[in-house]
Amino acid sequence: TLEKEAPRSLLLARALMVRGQAQAAKGDPAAATKTFAVISGMAKNWGDAAALIGAQGQAGVLAANKQFSEAADVLAKVLSGVDMTKIKGEYVNAAIDLADNQRAAGKADAAVTTLQAVAYLDVEAKAQARAHLSWAKALAERPEAAALAAAFDQAAIAATTKGADSATLAAAKALAATVADKLSKDPTVSATDKAEYKRTITLF
DSSP states (O other): OHHHTOOOHHHHHHHHHHHHHHHHTTTTTHHHHHHHHHHHHHHHHOOHHHHHHHHHHHHHHHHHOOOOOHHHHHHHHHHHHHHHHHOOTTTHHHHHHHHHHHHHOHHHHHHHHHHHHTTTTOHHHHHHHHHHHHHHHHHSSSOOOHHHHHHHHHHHHHOOTOOOOHHHHHHHHHHHHHHHHHHHHHHSSSSSHHHHHHHHHTTT
């Protein structure tokens, strides 16, 4: 097996990741957590990439069990020594996952702070759109018109990002419509702005 023939290979970390995902999908979170912990524990052999893979797996299991605060802690730890203004690849996805878990744990402000660091990085379109959508979701939880307006802007960016995946585009469009509806009922928003939000929705 790969575990015996190449115990220091990063391919083993990825193979274990697949095993952990399969275990989680079969409804065995304990086994999945153990597998992901093995990956994280071998970071000395496999490097930072393996530590990230393990953390993402563990966080996924925790989030599936609605342990969002714990999932956020796992991701925050693996990202703690990383310059968030220079991250790429899976580190960006991990940062977005961190923000999603922070928001789900009731820490929308922390999620916004996380996303402000990564949403405008020069990364692939799929990740960038996800970041803007996550940012929009965090802002949309606030009741004030200024936050909702900012949420609409972030959702609009996500909804119009070329190269984004279809699920993200659909979710961004739906969120923008929901936020626009909230703004249309807010007496502090001008009639002109309400009309502009309504018009913009038709452009997506």
